[in-house]
Amino acid sequence: MSFRTYHDVVGEDRSQLYAQVVAQRERVGRRLASVRRVVAVMSGKGGVGKSHLTATLAAGLASRPEQRVGVLDADLRSPTVARLLGVSGPLRVTEDGVEPAIGTAGVRVVSTDLLLEESQPLRWHEPATERFVWRGVLETGTLREFLSDVVWGTLDLLLVDLPPGADGGVDLKQMVPNLAGALVVTIPSEESRRSVARTMCSASEAGIPLLGIVENMSGYRCDECGAVRALFDGTAGADLSEKFGVPLLARVPFTPGAEPANCDTPGLVDAFLECIR
Amino acid sequence: MKFLCVGCDEQMTFEERQEPGDGTFGASFSCPKCGHKVAMLANPMETQLVGALGVQIGGRTLDQQPMELTRSSMIGREDAFEDIAPSKPGGVRWSAESEERLTKVPKFVRGMVKRIYVEWAGEHGIAEITPAVMDEARADLGLEAM
Numbered sequence: 001m002s003f004r005t006y007h008d009v010v011g012e013d014r015s016q017l018y019a020q021v022v023a024q025r026e027r028v029g030r031r032l033a034s035v036r037r038v039v040a041v042m043s044g045k046g047g048v049g050k051s052h053l054t055a056t057l058a059a060g061l062a063s064r065p066e067q068r069v070g071v072l073d074a075d076l077r078s079p080t081v082a083r084l085l086g087v088s089g090p091l092r093v094t095e096d097g098v099e100p101a102i103g104t105a106g107v108r109v110v111s112t113d114l115l116l117e118e119s120q121p122l123r124w125h126e127p128a129t130e131r132f133v134w135r136g137v138l139e140t141g142t143l144r145e146f147l148s149d150v151v152w153g154t155l156d157l158l159l160v161d162l163p164p165g166a167d168g169g170v171d172l173k174q175m176v177p178n179l180a181g182a183l184v185v186t187i188p189s190e191e192s193r194r195s196v197a198r199t200m201c202s203a204s205e206a207g208i209p210l211l212g213i214v215e216n217m218s219g220y221r222c223d224e225c226g227a228v229r230a231l232f233d234g235t236a237g238a239d240l241s242e243k244f245g246v247p248l249l250a251r252v253p254f255t256p257g258a259e260p261a262n263c264d265t266p267g268l269v270d271a272f273l274e275c276i277r
Numbered sequence: 278m279k280f281l282c283v284g285c286d287e288q289m290t291f292e293e294r295q296e297p298g299d300g301t302f303g304a305s306f307s308c309p310k311c312g313h314k315v316a317m318l319a320n321p322m323e324t325q326l327v328g329a330l331g332v333q334i335g336g337r338t339l340d341q342q343p344m345e346l347t348r349s350s351m352i353g354r355e356d357a358f359e360d361i362a363p364s365k366p367g368g369v370r371w372s373a374e375s376e377e378r379l380t381k382v383p384k385f386v387r388g389m390v391k392r393i394y395v396e397w398a399g400e401h402g403i404a405e406i407t408p409a410v411m412d413e414a415r416a417d418l419g420l421e422a423m
Contacts, residue, residue, distance in 0.1 A: 001283070009279050011288035017278070020332040027341075090359040093388060097343040098358070115353040115385075123352040130322050137329040141346045144331070149343040 027148040028175055031097075035070070035155045037180040037276060039211065040172055044199035045192050046164040049216040050185040051075065053252065054161040055084035055104075055260035057183075060269040061157060062105035068155045070100060072146050073111030074172070075163040076139055077122045082113035084260050089114040097151040104260060110150045112142070140171055147175060157276075159183075166202030173206045180276060181209035184246070186236045187217045193236035200244055210246045212275040213237050214268070218251035228253045247275060280315065282308035289315065294334075294419065300324055302334055302419075333419060339396050342389045353385040360388025369398045370405040378408055393418065 006013075013019075032038060041054045054071060062069040073081040082088070085103030091114055092099040100108035112122060124131075124138055152158060162168035173179050182203050186196040200210060215237025219228040231254055241248040249271035280289040289306035292314070296302055300321025307314045319327070319334070327334055331346035342348070348358070362368075371379070382390050397414040398406050 003281065004286075006279060009281060009288050011279065013279055014291045014336045015278055015332075015334055016336050017327070017330075017332050017334070020337060021330065023341075024331060089354070090356050093343055093358050093360045112351075115347070115351060115357045117354040120352075120354075124350050125352060126325070133322065134326045134329040137326065138346070138350055141329060141331045142344075142351070145344045145347050 040182040043185045044195035051080045070108040070158040079111040079113035082111035170206045181211040188232040188234040212249040215251045217254040220254040285310040355384035
């Protein structure tokens, strides 16, 4: 006895699981049709100030005329962008979807920070065992719903603040095939260079255009005399720029107490606009 | 997923779904030719894994709600969402008992669950949502976890 194949049996598949997955993908496409560009902000390493830079860039861009900007905080387990952009919940839900919170300079924001209890980790209703099997699937599902179910409206730019590492960018690229590219954040150190290089390799292999590099914490600015002094050894920004042929857009010094709304990052916004032009 | 009656080489037709407890998902099928019946039982992990994809086993009869997967799976803060009721005239009524029962649903997901019941009742021409209607909708839509 030999079975017929699934497709040989022409009757209806009542569950239509595959069709439901396809419908989810189409839903993302429909929602983002009014977003001119989606750009990922990524790093290979935690603690490089990626989220702060995302918030700073978003606020700086949104302060320019005719720049409508959104930020999707894809760092689901360690969300910080919402606070940096001064937003809080609740999120309104209408028939059309979930309305984003409105932050500094009118930036539209969605983050798990708005969904989780204060100081509580990201947790799911779960069976007691084998959670590793499906936890990643759920997190990817939440990222997909942030893309598809938030009423982003008409945007010139949606910045997606990814968690450290390469996987988030690859997942995002699969959900948003026309992803405009990635902005890469590093600090000057050799450790960061090695880690970020791996992420840039993965991004390139996934077909994500590397738009530019920002070297963050590139020295620190003394708040008394204004001088910039070295903070880390290394020249990771320049090294990565040369290795990958990607422009180094800015070297941003660490400024104690700086908030994204009033960060002085000369040239960052203009350099970014130039690289996505 | 399709079920084939080997003896008749016929695709079996869906009869009913049940979630009998412990996360098990069950669906029964019968052969339209010989009447032979089978039940498929998915263990809790299989059910959870498929559910984590944001798809509905047994197919969708209502449109997906905004952030449905996130709201039904994540342990979130009570005041995370403010659900705005649709402004449709002639809306469905809620009995006092069903309103009371709804308050037992965690607030993180309550507004969405309420909307699902309303849409289901509207689809079935039901004017008042009672606990019995809620039971029927839950069984039909696979909302046992809600």
